[in-house]
Amino acid sequence: MLKHVMKNPHKVLPQLLAAAIGSWGFFCTGLVRGWSSPGIPSLNATKNFEIESSDIAWIASVPPLCALIGALLATYPLQHFGRRRTLIGLSIPFFIGFLLMGLTYFGRHKAMLYVGRVITGLVNGALTPASQIYISECSSPHIRGVLSSLTASALALGILTPYIIGAFVDWWTLALTLIIFPVMLLVGMIFMPETPIWLMANKREDEARRALQRLRGKRTDIDAEFVRIKENQEKNDKKEHKIQPRELLKGSVLKPLSISMGIMFFQQFTGINAMVFYTVNIFKSAGSSIDGRYATIIVGVVQLIATAFSGFFVDRYGRRILLLGSASIVSCSLAAMGSFFYMQDQWGPELATEKLGWLPLLSLIVFFIAFSGGYANVPFILMGEMFPARYRSILGPLSSSFNLCCTFIVVRSFPTMQITIGKYGAFWFFMSCTLAGIVFVYFLLPETKGKTLEDIEKIFSAKYDAAGVLKTAEMQADNSLEVKITPSALSDDIETNKPNDGNLRHQKSKNSGSVALENGNQIATFSLKPITDSEEEDDGSLVAAPL
Template sequence: MLLLENRLCGQGEYVNVSKRVSYVSTVKFPRINTAVLRGEENCKEKGGNPPTCFYRLGQKNPVIRVIIHLPCTEPTKISGTHVSFSLHFSSAMDDHSITKTRKTIPPFKNWPKVAPQIICASSASWAMLCTGLVRGWSSSAVPQLTSANNETLHLELVEAAWITSLPPLCAIFGSLMIAFPMEMYGRRMTLATISIPYVLGFYLMGLSYYVDWAPLLFIGRIITGLITGASAPTSQIYVSECSSPRVRGALGSFTSTFMSFGILIAYIIGAVVKWQVMCFVIGSLPIVLGLSMLLMPETPSWLVAHHQEPQAKDALQQLRGKYTNVETEFQRIKTNASAQLPNSSYAKILTNKYLIKPLLISMALMFFQQFSGINAIVFYSASVFQDAGSSLDSFISSIIIGIVQMVFTMISVLLVDRFGRRALLMISGTFMAISLSGLGAFVYVKKAWEELSVLDESTVQEQTLLAELGWLPLLCLMSFIISYSVGFGAVPQLVMGELFPLEYRHRLGTISASFSLGCTFLVVRTFPLMASSMGLAGVYGLYAACCLIAVVFVAIFLPETKGKTLEEISKFFGQPTPKSVAAGIQSKSEKKPLAVAKIVCATSASWAMLCTGLVRGWSSSAIPQLTTTKNDTLHLEQEEAAWISMNILSLQTLLTKKLLRNSCNLLFTASLPPLCAIFGSLMIAFPMELFGRRLTLATISIPYILGFYLMGLSYYVNWTPLLFIGRVITGVLTGASAPTSQIYVSECASPRIRGTLGSFTATFLSLGILIAYIIGAFVEWQILCFVIGSMPICLGLAMIFMPETPSWLVAHHQEPQAKVALQQLRGKYTDIEPEFERIKINDSSQATNTRYIKILTSSHLMKPLLISMALMFFQQFSGINAIIFYSASIFQEAGSTIDRFLSSIMIGVVQLIFTGISALLVDRFGRRALLMISGTFMAASLSGLGAFVYAKKTWEDLSTLDESTVQEQTLLAELGWLPLLCLMSFIISYSAGFGAVPQLVMGELFPLEYRHRLSTISTSFNVLCTFFVVRTFPLMASSMGLAGVYGLYAACCLIAVVFVAIFLPETKGKTLEEISKFFSQATPKCTEAEEPCSRIEPEKELLPL
């Protein structure tokens, strides 16, 4: 039979394919997308009636291209804007499929079809704007009601507290009460009706001023509070049921955007008029909700569930557009409605395990949304502005917060259908936790210093520093508001409208909304109590912990609903054993388990890069001890110390201590150790190909141990050449480790997680540097040699038990061993036949001559080599060594008294953390995205640092200090935090992208037969660039100035972004064989109907835009 998988929803034509008959068709399409018809290879004689398959062609480009890939077809003919094709099936076919794979289309690309849905979503979301008006009213009205100057309807503080907290409490009951009318009378009529109580409530509140009767004000707040609880589930369910899967995320975020807009409107109006006038002004806005909803259609799902199928079809046609065929979607809605259980009582809900899971997920998101601290941090916003030295009025600060929240909530509308619900929530939770931690730390330090009764000199200095850090709470506040608005401010309500089955949606939605409001009330009431007992710092720390727990919860339990129909989501939770949550809605059989063997192999091989990190970090701790005048045993002169130096931090130590009169000679000799790594990377190609990747990695652990032990032994025999010999040995091994470990990991990893495992090497490199920093801060250098010299033993022992890479075994005609190794890597119960056959085919297509002269004259090899070398060039010329060189001075500019060793450890910790984070992101967002984002933020950070250095040097060079210059220098002193911020931003950006991805890409781009040689060339070039950067940095700094050098490196970062965007193919999710085949094509051209050349797609996915 013929199977159809199609998610196109645009206007188009149908192609009718019928079996066992000759079918000839000539169709003219004015605007169509490409049709791709593909089938399997078997044609078998089958009985029965021939089924018919309809394949829809969506409209996008006026380019015609029909590919018919069936074994029993005649050739396809294409002419102009007419598509002519003939199919003749000599026998019936079985299990043929027609599939269409396409890129994600922006949510609002097809305007005629999306416009009705946008209008409906905006109308329904007006109910949430009214909710925002209720919430924002108290911020402007309560200060006026409690003011001593207010003589009419004056409220005491206790009464004002109840006025503020009544709406969340009443909303709990409102959300539970709305379930019955929403199911009985429909979503549309319910939304139209609730506008009346909104108007009534606001008008009663305004009228209370003129009759001077406080109970009327309370009655109005209770009514509006009840309706706010009814608005959330009703509007969210209406929007979700009216939206198509492609735009449901964006339209579902309208509710949060409109609520932020309502709060902002209340802030603005309340800042210019009195509270009673504001009641009548904002009380008129709900009229728009009632009038607009009368013109909107009812949701098709509700109409079908209530046996109104003709009206449901008309409503669906109105929502999807006049010329859209809605038959398929309508049948799916009918099928889903017929599958629902008739009994939807609360007792059934709470005892049905398939309903409890989505309910608990939704309630957990609501809990984390409220306990993220949004109300607490907004409560403290006025104080935060004061700490930052701002003279803004509290009303103006509230308006600023409202604008920021609304803008970034609107931005989330554009992001939620592009990156998914899970990604936004996890990123939002992470940055919220960081912001709250920073704010809590500031509050804690500020309170501690304020409580000191005796102010000695150090305390005065500390308080001065604290005053200069007034920008920190403001930065944390804005960062928190932005992070909350993009993720947890909008997505939980959106998910609430998606997770629940149709029959239970009205009841489950109200339960979840009620729970959210209960949490809101709990947070508002408990915040002052916790603040008095734990302190504000403790409260913010608690909320930060909740944010981190929320990230873990989302990663484990929340399924990705992006692009899924509501029926698919309902079916997912209706299955007995839905396990694969982490990567989306899939069944267990559709997703291969993450084999532990692959992680163990990647960790073992990456230990070689940890050893490289130990070599690099050793000099930072050892050089100061070796060159100190107090060192009597094996004392090194300055030039000798420069010879063994590997890390630029050591050069910084020597320069700042002025141990050499000629810094250029120092840097020349200090640049020599990387040259040893160049020879090491070139020498390792032969053993890596002859003896295998595994045995090579196991063997290089021996020279590592020998080198470190010789260095330590030199102290006891007091013989300097022994120290040099050890450094040369370890230096050579650092060059050999990088290509070997990266190739081993890439060839062992499956395409789905190759990016994550490939980033292990960079993570372990950062870990090794950090280990050397930490150990070196506590022990003498010779002890350090023996301690870190024992760590490579783990590499040798681990690699003995690891399998060889299947690609190398197949290339060396050891197919039985290759199959065993592949089975061990993929898991005991995984079917490896397809992958094994692909490895064999790829190996048989490789050339036999691998001389360097052949490599340098082969066009299909030069392209990946040049791409890899360019990435290595940009990695080094991003300025990583230059900015680390200046790190100690940056800490001093920020007013820090941190020791140089401690600052190095801090940089190492930051680099390790974010290199580890990049390992989690690289297979989710791709190599290209990480590199482009990384390069952009690196350029911004370097530009900021360069501007600060330029301004500082310019003002220092002024010989006459007039009043304006003094003011400028004072301002510059207060901006001491800027270079520290730029430093950390640069380190984070580098670690997340250019610190790890170039080495990962190096292990992916090269064909198997040439991989060992090409990787060594690329690694050698990388080390050579390191040598060049270290050598030229002081020369450029003396001629151009530090500002000029940072500007040049920033320009290199921007050029890197352009290079990646144009030339680097996306290798995420591709097999190494597919990548090799892409570069093996003699003339890969791109036409206007095809994907750009910068994108790699397997043959079955090479579709036009």
């Protein structure tokens, strides 16, 4: 990323600014999640305020439950109002939600607290896909991974902020303090452009060109990229204007959606949000000598630093390696955490704390470092990358809502799990899920590093393998070979020339024995036949005539 900034600052900095402001939506999401850890113990300690133990679990878990609905509701404004205006509009109810939570202390009605949590939860669900799609559609392919990973850093910073403030103030003061941040999102997005892809999809071609020029810098030649965006939209326009439900059942749509949902499932069932929502309580249960509030801040700082650094590796090492490495270390941390609580059951709390009192904090620090290195940002990057442009406004909220559904299940069930299968059983359950996630990623997730959004769409076409290279070919009755060729299948060791007869002549690669056709940026179907001796010397060349 730094190399690109130093080499082309005029091209990268506008995109970096758009991504930074767009990722503020994830920062606000982090505020809602982070409020619970210091807020709930403070709420319990408040005098003359009726709150029951059953309320605590619901106050913690209501936002992800409502976010599930919010993510589904985000589809309409994302399609019809655009990514930018959706983010602007969402900042207003977010402000209202935190305001109601803070005023609950004066009104003394816990219903106000519930309403505030419901509103912030609904907004959270819509903010996640809106922010991720905005950043993905504003970014160049070679830095899209780094810029998209800003969302994870913003989320970590959003979680850390109430950790720090909540260590010194009451729950209601914390809520009132946090209302400033959605205002910052509103003001920032007012000065940002809409995404060129959404503008092009809505027949605003001139505005799309201006937005693309602004995002790439005034001195950057955007003609090639603009033509690519336009051609891709024209291809989408040839299909039915209104998306039909049956279209969502196509393999090219179901494959990326299923993979995205699978990764979202395994992300949440690492137990990440059980750790985030109940950090203070976990440290109290472990009998740690460190004050739970300050241990939580330590963990939050470590998570933020690790997440920030991980963004620089996304486009260097790819999505698959980061996810596999992240999950491997996370599973070890969960195993260690579960082992501590098992020893606590076997030896008794005092002896376990005396011998292994350092293990809970160390395990959580390693857990958050490892999680931040891959699972924190890659699932959301993939959500913005893998979905076809035509369906992105629908599939993004669907995947996000599924993520939030898993979040609700984990957060709501974690206290019950600790009672039914023990604290160690809960952590070992999450460890088992994380190990299963390694298998899922290894066998099913294709690499998307460095690919354009258009090329990523081709990965999920039945004719192409995970690298976007030709996978299948059909031998016809006349012994000709019918194939579909994409430019990404071309390799450097293939020689190409274009004769004047309108055909495309190609020579077989001696290294791979593959055949490739060049056809600009379009997928084309050709019939391939060997060149006869009368046409050209028998050198293994082929003549390709468009069908």
